[in-house]
Amino acid sequence: MSDAQGPDDAPRLARTIESLLFLSTDPLSTAELAEATQAGEGAVATALALLSERHAPGRSGIALRELGGGWTLASDPDSEDAARRLFSRPRVSTLTPAQAETLAIVAYLQPVSRPEITRIRGVSADSAVATLLDRGLIEEAGHSQFGAVVYRTTTQFLKLFGLRTLDELPDVARWDPTPEEQAELRDRLLKAGEARAS
Amino acid sequence: MSDAQGPDDAPRLARTIESLLFLSTDPLSTAELAEATQAGEGAVATALALLSERHAPGRSGIALRELGGGWTLASDPDSEDAARRLFSRPRVSTLTPAQAETLAIVAYLQPVSRPEITRIRGVSADSAVATLLDRGLIEEAGHSQFGAVVYRTTTQFLKLFGLRTLDELPDVARWDPTPEEQAELRDRLLKAGEARAS
């Protein structure tokens, strides 16, 4: 297929892209789609817009989602009851608090080592890390300078949590106490320390 | 979802069925679809007719096919050229750190058993070993005296790394962080691995 030219080309390109997204397990970026279809990125964007109309909620049981650094097809959540009846395997069971915390630490601090996770959580993260690895939510990403294996989140993580990129995670400081509260807390802790020292 | 009754129910059922066919790797029979959607087989047949219109050639990049006594979605043959371009890209640079390490251990220490690889890496090497086997970079080479399968690199490995013989593997001394250590490579690797794991 050559670059979009005729009036029929956008729908045709949309169909090709729909096919590719159907075949690929990983999200496909606009650049990858452009390369595979030998179309320009602009034409791909137009075709994706067409597709997204075609797969608008209430029109199709397959949704077009921008996730994990690219585009991917997903099931319409409305069909979840039927899907659960048909497939014995549930989607992702919920995370335990330990798993969620470990995942949060990896997501925000990646690449991060297991000892570091343990230090932040104050308890061993071994079993949580193993489960997250097993579910494909995190993966190894080499070694730290001290030789410990470091971990990062996967595309699967972005897909399952509905994120386009990691940048969509809110700044972790958002949950901090206000600077005033922090300053006050620091002051009080210091005073307690000074009271001891005097 | 209950059996189709209102005028809106056929499209809704069609969407649910579209979802299920999208998710399922195997063809689904009308009976299976009826059970999962809790609709009658007649209603399922009507919905499938709707879907087949929606996925008629020239309309969608995903085709509805009747196959092996059931229904399945498949990619549109028109997109085959693009799919071939997308999926046939040789994936060269995809040795993950875990795979590179596992391969290095096998290359330098062969024959070497999986438990030994795990001890050196400080973490399980199962998935890396599986991938390397799958890619034909390593192969089984009998059993150790303790009964564990041992691995060695393949001819394919030499080819892909542009080596004539294993003697051409680069000298580890170039990357040795503590060259003054005098023990044998294997012993030092095990010692470092155990220190990391502890």
Place this chain on the structure above:
Amino acid sequence: MSIGALELDLEVFTGPFDLLLTLVLREEVDLLELQLAEVVLAYLDHLEQRGELDLETATEFIVLIAALLELKSRLMLMGEEEQELDIEPEQAAEELLARMLDARRYRSAAAHLGELLARERGVRFREAPLPAKLRRTIVAPAEGSYDAQALGEAMGRLLLMPPQIDLRHVAVPRVAVSERLALLRGLLRRGAFSFEEAVRGADRMTVAVTLFALLELYKRGEADWQQGESFGEIAVHSPQAAMPAGAATLASAGGLAG
């Protein structure tokens, strides 16, 4: 259940555990007035009601209660034994603050991830292998397309010995309770002794374990003790020995028991 939701009905506080933590951090509840033992008892009650031990929750509880105990014992030291402290107060305060903020940050971030996951409920993805026809077209990489240097680099990483980890801040149980029990029993056989005697020259860890051993002896009815005033000498004796009226026993170990 998250441990944060544990309902408490204490002398100085009524409400969920996580609110208590917040109030303690803001010093709206005075940690010195808070009987941590009560919190532990409330947790044990809760366990009994549930009839099962959830390890995740139990771990979380132990971490939090240990942090509170550490904080409380630091507050209680009030200038004494200053020289024995490993860390400067400023540093300790900063460290504590940083740890509290970190823990709070990632607990909140974890909750946020939970919301994201819940929002995506019902969204599934197709996980089918490529059709055989397409799979066959996957091209093997060209000869010499991998760099052997990468293998050498990987070996270098694997040869790296991790540096000694600084464990000074971690309470390593180098002292066995059984050891200290034996020591205390030995002292008891010779008659009464002061706690100071039992721990003379010992490090803080040993002192703590010895106190623990003493509590154990008390529980078993093998020992009793008196302390005339707060931070005063603790005289230990076997329960048969004469005990002057008004002698405080457990209560004088007061703060330490929580």
